[in-house]
Amino acid sequence: MKKKKPVKFRESVGIDIGSHSVKIVHLKRLHEGFKLLNYEIRPTVPQGVEYVPSDLRPERFAPIIVEMMKTLHIVPKTVKHLVTAIGGDNTSIKQIKTIFLPDDELESALFFEAKKHIPISGNDMVLDYQVLSVEEKTNNMNILLAASTKDILNEHSNILVSAGLSPNIVDLDSLAIANSFALNTFVEDGVYVLLNLGAHRTNMIIWGPNSKLFSRDIPYGGYHFTRDIMRKRQLEFPEADTYKLEWGLLDDPNAASTTTISMLDISEKSTEDLIVEEIRRSLRFYVKEAGNSDFRKIYLMGGTAKLKGLLEFIQDKVNIPTEIYMPFVNIEMPEKFQDKKDPQLSLAIGLAMRTE
Ligand SMILES: Nc1ncnc2c1ncn2[C@@H]1O[C@H](COP(=O)(O)OP(=O)(O)OP(=O)(O)O)[C@@H](O)[C@H]1O
Numbered sequence: 001m002k003k004k005k006p007v008k009f010r011e012s013v014g015i016d017i018g019s020h021s022v023k024i025v026h027l028k029r030l031h032e033g034f035k036l037l038n039y040e041i042r043p044t045v046p047q048g049v050e051y052v053p054s055d056l057r058p059e060r061f062a063p064i065i066v067e068m069m070k071t072l073h074i075v076p077k078t079v080k081h082l083v084t085a086i087g088g089d090n091t092s093i094k095q096i097k098t099i100f101l102p103d104d105e106l107e108s109a110l111f112f113e114a115k116k117h118i119p120i121s122g123n124d125m126v127l128d129y130q131v132l133s134v135e136e137k138t139n140n141m142n143i144l145l146a147a148s149t150k151d152i153l154n155e156h157s158n159i160l161v162s163a164g165l166s167p168n169i170v171d172l173d174s175l176a177i178a179n180s181f182a183l184n185t186f187v188e189d190g191v192y193v194l195l196n197l198g199a200h201r202t203n204m205i206i207w208g209p210n211s212k213l214f215s216r217d218i219p220y221g222g223y224h225f226t227r228d229i230m231r232k233r234q235l236e237f238p239e240a241d242t243y244k245l246e247w248g249l250l251d252d253p254n255a256a257s258t259t260t261i262s263m264l265d266i267s268e269k270s271t272e273d274l275i276v277e278e279i280r281r282s283l284r285f286y287v288k289e290a291g292n293s294d295f296r297k298i299y300l301m302g303g304t305a306k307l308k309g310l311l312e313f314i315q316d317k318v319n320i321p322t323e324i325y326m327p328f329v330n331i332e333m334p335e336k337f338q339d340k341k342d343p344q345l346s347l348a349i350g351l352a353m354r355t356e
Pocket residue numbers: 017018019020021022197198199200201202221222223244245246248302303304305306307308344
């Protein structure tokens with residue numbers, strides 16, 4: 001009889017803890033690929049409430065995660081394969097090239113190297129790395145550095161422990177997005193732009209299977225679109241937020257056309273313009289750094305990817321075909337989930353699909 005390949009875990013849970021919402025995805029591992037068992041998205045602030053992330057306490061997350069796990073019928077103690085992510089200020093990924101070094105010298109050399117490339121003070125830095133390739137001709141190594149701080153990791157672990165979970169694999173959000181894309185999208189060539197549009201920031205990753213990885217955060221997200229609507233349509237935050245969810249960048253055909261922008265406000269750029277500017281600037285930088293301008297597609301994910309009119313706006317202004325990204329290629333979706341492919345789940349799914 002043929003022996004079955006050992007499967008390290010049967011079920012996995014991916015949790016994406018965002019400043020606005022927590023996203024949990026529960027997957028079952030199949031022989032090939034995964035099956036979606038369940039998922040949930042829950043805001044951590046009531047809809048329509050204006051907030052600044054730094055004003056919110058990390059303590060708010062654990063009770064929400066506990067509630068979500070209950071709804072999903074997952075007993076935290078039984079979760080064997082948990083993958084979560086950290087991100088934001090003081091986290092960073094960078095692809096670098098070094099001369100070939102044997103394993104025992106690599107780590108200390110990279111720590112030294114990372115200090116030059118990554119703006120995190122040396123003593124607090126927690127470093128991880130991945131050797132991507134060794135170039136045949138030169139013997140140089142292409143290495144991906146991922147750095148964070150002890151404080152950020154501790155705060156993250158505390159949230160999970162308070163929710164009764166044991167922290168297991170903690171990824172950097174931008175790296176998780178790049179990995180999920182690499183796993184789910186069968187592209188052979190070209191360069192792709194991935195945008196994870198959240199509430200207060202957007203992770204931007206530029207990557208190609210044969211090209212360099214670049215990543216940075218743009219300080220704009222759904223919150224800034226609501227602010228624009230307040231200004232443009234003279235609404236308070238809660239009404240502007242409701243308008244945003246329904247109409248996004250579009251005009252509500254039923255609204256009275258009395259909403260005018262005052263002269264003073266015209267000089268202020270809209271969030272969609274600012275985002276496009278940031279994309280263009282990063283693309284220019286990428287061409288210079290990586291010597292590759294073969295941009296094939298822009299993929300949008302995150303809650304703000306659902307903003308009506310945004311995809312078309314970006315596609316039109318940046319002039320690269322743009323799509324919503326869903327990492328569902330290898331996931332069996334039971335009938336009841338078929339119409340709920342929500343890009344706000346993309347990162348959580350990518351996390352749950354991590355196999356090691
Ligand atoms: N249908 C929709 N249309 C427009 N915006 C939406 C829609 N649904 C959710 N959003 C917005 O998406 C944002 C939340 O998305 P997401 O969960 O990806 O953010 P987050 O991960 O909590 O934030 P961050 O990554 O910035 O910490 C909010 O600003 C919310 O208003």
